[in-house]
Amino acid sequence: MVNVKRIKIGDHIGDSNEVLNIVGGAGKTGMGVVYICYHSRWDFIVALKSFQNRFLSSPEIIRSFKREALAWISLEKHPYIVNAISVDTFDERLFITMEYIPKDELGRNTLTHYLRYPISLKMALKWGIELCHAMEYAFSHGVSHHRDIKPDNIMITKEKTLKITDFGLAKLWDHTNFKLKNRNSPNKNLNNIKIFQSSKAGSIAGTPPWMAPEQFEGKSSVKSDIYSFGVVLYQMQNQGKYPFISSTIEGYEIEHKYTPLPNFNSKLFSIIKKCLRKKPKKRFSNFEEVRMELEGIYKNVIGESVPKIPDYLELHLNSQFWKGYSFQSLKMYDRAIDEYQKALEIDDFDIAVYINLGQVYTYKKKFDEAIGIINKGLTFSPKNISLLISLSDAYRYKGIILKDQALIDKSWRILERVYKANSEDLDTLSRVASYHINHSKDYNKATQCLEKYMSINPNISHPYHLFGLMYKRRGMVDEAIKWFSRAIKINPNLDSVYDNLGLLFFKKEMYDDATLMFQKALSIDSKNQDYHFNLSVAVNKRKIKRNDEILAGEFPSTLLELFERGDLEKALTFINRAITKNPHDSDLILNKGAILALLGKNKDALMYLNLALKNKPDFQLAIKIRELINQPFEKLNKKTLKIGNQNRTETETKRRVKELFQKALTDRAGGW
Template sequence: MDVYEWIEWMHGRPNRKARQRRLFGAIDHAMPNWEKALKHPAFQTWASWKHPVTNKTRLEILITLSLDNFDGLNTARLIKISQQEIDLLHRYGTLYLSPNDFLGHSSIIDNRYEVMRSLGMGGFGIVSMVYSHEIEEFLALKTIRDELLTDLHARTQFIQEADLWVNLGQHKHIVHAEFIDKIGDEVVILMELVEPNNNGLTSLQDYISNSANIPIEQIVNLCVGICEGLSHAYSMGIKAHRDLKPDNILIENGSVAKVTDFGISSLTQSTLFSSDLAGRKIEINQTTGNAIMGTLPYMAPEQFLSAKDCDERSDIYSFGIILYQLISKGRWPYGDISSLMKKVAKENVLSQYFHLHSQAKPKFLFHKLFKITKDCLQKEPHDRPQSFQHIKRMLLEAIHAKNEIDTPIEEEPVFDPWETGRKAASLLRLGRYEEALELFDEILKKFPLGVQWEFDKALTLSKLGRDDGAFDLYSKILDRDPTDLGALVNKGLLCQKSGDLTQAAQLLSTALEYHPDDINTLINLGNIAYKLKKFEAASQYYTRTVDLDSGYATGWYNLGLSFRALGLVGESNQSFTNFLQCSDPLDSRREYVMSALNQSG
């Protein structure tokens, strides 16, 4: 099917089957103007572009999403991306630049996640919209910022955030972490994608900035969602969010509030780059024991003294600031920040904010929700409402008679094997092996032929030192599919670990026969050859790994070792130099490599 045939199929809106009707209903809802987008003169050029890494055209992805998966939401998302990328062409004054001029920026992470565009940057992470070529969906991917890769505190903080996301589970009013992955040595968080509405509004800040008057019913609906999301987070062990603000509340379909960015809900970092509403960056340095963290205009008075000691009531104060902005067309409760801070020296900004939060009174508003706002903004934590459940009831009572407020009936959760599997895999990557194993066992009792879950369970057993159980599971997988790459390689590694290098080499050679360009197989065959002192063979395997990926640090390191064992000092030094250029600055092997290079002059 070419581009014209696919467009004709889409415009024909086939509706013979229920899944076709659901497909077009979902596309219409997510992007009402999609038919106009397909008629754009540059759409055919855009859809025909083939990515140089994935070797897939945009049309192939569209066909997968629409004709194969009947996934209306993600089909609409890709059509929206076509509009955005085609709009880039207008900025250069022509519709007919080479596709590479505007699509060549689309990078691939770990050959799996295709970056479509940036979604924003937080204190520790960068969030990007990505397309997963494995699960054929769009997701939000959060990675640690490049400049923090060498900051051990920041990396620890980011891993703790990932751990926290897994604990939170799934809730309607929290941005859901689909799963945690590892790319190289770095943990990344894959989250549900919350996209702008048809007016381009995504966050609560967008709604505050672009809406003249938000109806009280909509304010209450959004705020009740915030209360429910945060109440769930506290029930899962979160002590405080510590950075509740409109930018950290996303709005799905214009009506469902979702709390996000729990990055400083657990604290190890001692330095924060914050900002005020005037957009100035503020660097705050404190000892770890009483670190100050948050966004200054939304911080409770006690948060200026110690973020570590904050609790739910501190978030309630931040919520009060947000509620004030919702009912006042975006104003700050203690005056105009730009005017207040205009004459304040940068080094005094922190103390000025602390003074306002701890002493100033919110300016009075004639609004039905002002009393709730004022209660939330009390200076002492014990004077505020003590829980978000209490605030939720106050909000509902403000617009309903008390006898009209029904207590919601808790629905019995339905077991979802895919959701449970993603959580188990995330726990595995975070090193929480016993918890992961428990979930894999639960899934496999209900779905005994789940190959991916069997494989991940085997990985978990190996991490727990139960190699015999892992070996049996890999054998079981290979009985069904003798070409399974993961099972062949990992069973081979278990043989290598037990000292049976002959069987290990046989299994890995079989893997290489079916998958000749698999770097993991090549590196492990090289390692076996190296252990057997077959350095020439080892160097050949290692050379193939760096030929396939010139940025593969382990390949260069091992190649340097094998050349050194062969007495080829020049080749060894060049390999070690390449290793230094592409390895992580915190890689422990760098010390040995630099010492070896210094000794060889």
């Protein structure tokens, strides 16, 4: 039986699905996990979704889910719905095979990713209209209401087209035996937690921030989906903020049922307000009504015709390119090259293929192939900015690898031409800044480019990353840390930035912070050998520093603590460790002599005190302690003391040694 927790990258699910990447899992998603797989029989990348065992507790549940999911699968391909290909059981576990939506160059493929940035009214309208089309189409073809419309279930393609996913999965929640617990317990992760509980009316199911009031009572309908859509529209107009906020499930129920919608300035406010009416009968009746309202605003406010739904042929031209792009996004460059070459056999005028194929060859360090294919694309479109930038990249990286300044200069001449033609292009600005940081060392020009970039779009992490690199190169460690930290705040999934922060903290000898940064880098890219090496070095340095701190500034306080506790044996062990590090340190040798004296090992104590005085003849503390130890020995040698007096004299000696030693430990912050 396939165990979801144990499936790893490189494993096979069934006979045909090789796991390339894993998304979600325990603590990250509410229901299960998605495996990005290469389907060898179809020669295509797919997404396989599986579910936690609690949702698959009986054959009846699985059959019920399959029937509902088949309605999704049986839909003809629609531009605004993620294509569900099949529902299958592999090794007794249920999987649904779906269309894979690759991430864009900024790592985005869900609405959740886009909500980190401001979304324009035009884009919000476009995506809202597309979602309405998707819901209308699904309902008209027998798919029941969704029950979990939220940004994580709304995919966004590279072309900024919306595609809704997870149709039919609500049926999986019916008949589950999972009981809702701790409705009033605080939880910071409620946007990733679905709730389930059987009731007389039906199953309580959904994700609390987007649930309609009636869903908390086990009731749901298309109007519940309209309510959830209203929350999503609100978020698109408020940079991801929720209209209703709570830290508990019970709190969300109260918020959704009784708290008025906050006022805000937007052309969409009246539509959102109607979607979010507390009583279902006061909401829109269906998604067609919502769409008509949205299209009216699009025409009247945007002043453009509403975009048409693309037809089937428009959706499926040159699928080889999209295969290639999928492989490229997963860094499977050899397979991407194969698909792009097939795409050129179908249409050798497709500029996008030349751009991407050139990029892949550059990633593979096949610079001559990259330059050749990009130049071929330029014969069809000689002023194409993306092609010229790709050509500049190929020359630059080839020059860096070969240490050939002439190639780097050639790269700059191409880039300079592009910059003069379009100084507002963000890709161009970032590359010009990078050139000045890494090659010309003209930091003023680099700063100008990056400031211009941020003035155009301050919500992208890349210029902050480049500022960090610039200050790192200039040796301005604290300033570099500040800029890298800003980049992470915008996009917390930048492994190279975490690595750079780790290196900077390492330079500052802040090994705990360095270790944490390298661990975060590895959590994103676990196969990067540089990150593994950096982490191991940081961990070792952290151990050494901690030992050194104990043996330096922390030494007296630690020794004093052991001394005051009366734990002399442990104090002796502690000093012995220190002496192995610094065998000629007179201070440490004295410490050992004093502790041995307090343990009654006077002969050994004298040996170490004499050794300390040999290295440091004017060591007053060593002289005083030696005198105290020698005094009773001299009297004993003359046989002038009775046993009782001897014990009393030795006790007095220890008391005076202890006073001297304790005062020295208390007074000094370092050695003696």
